[in-house]
Amino acid sequence: MSEIRFERYLADAEATAALGRRLGRAARAGDVVAAVGPLGAGKTCLAQGLARGLGVPDEHYVNSPTFAIMQVHPGRLDFHHIDLYRIADPDEALGLGLEEAIGTDGVAYVEWPGRLPEAIPGDAVWLCIEPAGDGRRIRLIGRGPRSGAWLRRAFENERPDTDLGNTGIS
Ligand SMILES: Nc1ncnc2c1ncn2[C@@H]1O[C@H](COP(=O)(O)OP(=O)(O)OP(=O)(O)O)[C@@H](O)[C@H]1O
């Protein structure tokens, strides 16, 4: 399996949002992020940047869709913001339209993916963010060709921290 990983230190909330914007500008329809991190880590802050990079207008406020589970924000590419925090049982996800929203058109950003792992396609970007000093440490792992290509576009000429794309390791 190809896998590529970028690790960065984000000194403040603006750095988190800026990374989100880079991802948004480089995204293609069907791209998926699974965002993991403790409460208050910065998952929603990154989502706000991602929305701007996708061309969601500034006046369109992006907060956590905890109570709605899913919110769709129209942009150059639609931003499908999904928060599975409240899903306790897979049956509760039936009828929400997640299959149509994740990995089809638009770009899906799924918070608390561990609540419903089967909703995440195999080829997705896994994003892990956690507190580190006064800022945050972020790891972005592209698991597959689509997600790896997305991260390479977003990071342009920056060197990945791990690239298992051409080693033959499976
Ligand atoms: N790199 C950073 N350094 C310092 N603070 C940051 C950084 N990134 C985001 N923050 C701040 O962390 C706080 C929590 O961010 P956010 O609401 O995005 O977290 P979250 O992961 O969505 O939390 P929850 O799981 O509770 O919804 C905000 O005040 C945000 O400004």
Ligand SMILES: [Mg+2]
């Ligand atoms: Mg949040």
